[in-house]
Amino acid sequence: MAKFELKLPKMGESVAEATITNWLKNVGDTIAADEAVLEIATDKVDSEVPSEVSGVLTEILFNVNDVVQVGQTIAYIETEGGTVTAAAVTETAPAAAHVEALEKTVATAVESVAAPADFSASEKFFSPLVKNIAKEEGVTVAELESIAGTGKDGRVTKSDILEYVAKRKSGQLSPVSVQPIATPASTPAAPTTNNQQPATKAVPVSVNGADEIVEMDRMRKLISGYMVQSVQTSAHVQSFIEVDVTNIVKWRDKVKTAFEKREGEKLTFTPIFMEAVAKALKDFPMMNISVDGEYIIKKKNINLGMAAALPNGNLIVPVIKNADQLNLVGMAKAVNDLGNRAKAGKLKPDDTQGGTYTVTNVGTFGSVFGTPIINQPQVGILALGAIRKVPAVIETPEGDFIGIRQKMFLSHSYDHRVVDGALGGSFVKRVADYLEAFDVNRDF
Numbered sequence: 001m002a003k004f005e006l007k008l009p010k011m012g013e014s015v016a017e018a019t020i021t022n023w024l025k026n027v028g029d030t031i032a033a034d035e036a037v038l039e040i041a042t043d044k045v046d047s048e049v050p051s052e053v054s055g056v057l058t059e060i061l062f063n064v065n066d067v068v069q070v071g072q073t074i075a076y077i078e079t080e081g082g083t084v085t086a087a088a089v090t091e092t093a094p095a096a097a098h099v100e101a102l103e104k105t106v107a108t109a110v111e112s113v114a115a116p117a118d119f120s121a122s123e124k125f126f127s128p129l130v131k132n133i134a135k136e137e138g139v140t141v142a143e144l145e146s147i148a149g150t151g152k153d154g155r156v157t158k159s160d161i162l163e164y165v166a167k168r169k170s171g172q173l174s175p176v177s178v179q180p181i182a183t184p185a186s187t188p189a190a191p192t193t194n195n196q197q198p199a200t201k202a203v204p205v206s207v208n209g210a211d212e213i214v215e216m217d218r219m220r221k222l223i224s225g226y227m228v229q230s231v232q233t234s235a236h237v238q239s240f241i242e243v244d245v246t247n248i249v250k251w252r253d254k255v256k257t258a259f260e261k262r263e264g265e266k267l268t269f270t271p272i273f274m275e276a277v278a279k280a281l282k283d284f285p286m287m288n289i290s291v292d293g294e295y296i297i298k299k300k301n302i303n304l305g306m307a308a309a310l311p312n313g314n315l316i317v318p319v320i321k322n323a324d325q326l327n328l329v330g331m332a333k334a335v336n337d338l339g340n341r342a343k344a345g346k347l348k349p350d351d352t353q354g355g356t357y358t359v360t361n362v363g364t365f366g367s368v369f370g371t372p373i374i375n376q377p378q379v380g381i382l383a384l385g386a387i388r389k390v391p392a393v394i395e396t397p398e399g400d401f402i403g404i405r406q407k408m409f410l411s412h413s414y415d416h417r418v419v420d421g422a423l424g425g426s427f428v429k430r431v432a433d434y435l436e437a438f439d440v441n442r443d444f
Contacts, residue, residue, distance in 0.1 A: 305355035
């Protein structure tokens, strides 16, 4: 008999933790190898954790909604003989050592769960970078709220929190200074200054007996938080441009049957648009960036996010890695693969990581154009409007005349902190130029 440590597996290069959403097995249940033991969720993707061995589940170290780090032990499974990993706790170890090792594991788990607080409970706004530093350094919500921010409207900057952490480690801060200060109810609120705005209170909602109250699911809560955070982080501005895609429509109608027969894939408009966006990003690398405080990070790879629908109706943004290196066939296969797996709920955590620019097709729902919210920490997102037949002026050597053309709008939202109108407008114009210059005689 031996005990096997069931650990939270690695789920992607940039995924460091996950939330336990459901235990599929209870203590005492028999488990087969490769059988799912629990369900977990990262920021966007839900998945299952299977057992590597057969045996009986003897101990569960975390509860539902606990946050667990990759590599942490989350449960013990008792196996019938066999060899276990070196890190596993076996019955051959002395009883005292077994207890001590288990206590250390539990203590570490409790500490890692207790330290990263839920910053969404705070009425103050903190950037993703500040919150990540706070989590890594074990800074609580109360401590973070006590820091006097030097940023706009009193926001806590990267320098502020790093200075706070340094002082705390050096012992310059007393324990009292990191505790939340309770304000007596009779004490009037302090007047706001030019650098601090009063916290925005939620507007009360009137509910009567005929109304139905439905709680948001976990992903909708995450999306809600991301959208508000993005608007608070980036100065959104939009540019719109109308594009004549008549040649693209004609070409696709001509080749789509042969394309599907040869490649086994449907040819939609999306990969054609993605190809043009990837080319434009190579022409304008300052659209392929992220912002970290007062620094700009120029991304080496062009990884295109594409908004896709999930089975429950929510949206997710899987990423096409190195999109500029794909030909049209490769782009079509990548778009279809990610789209199909998103609809089936089979995306992996790594499928949604590393995006540098995002494209969303609002035309799918009949919208002519839209004003999408930037997918942080990116600085731009392009919305593709519906393709419509419209009357248009056609210029010819013999003169101008009115004809029926296939047109659509491109809506470009970008971060005005680092992207000015010249760059934002030039980028979307370049995408339009690539689409209008599409070669109707090209092969696929």
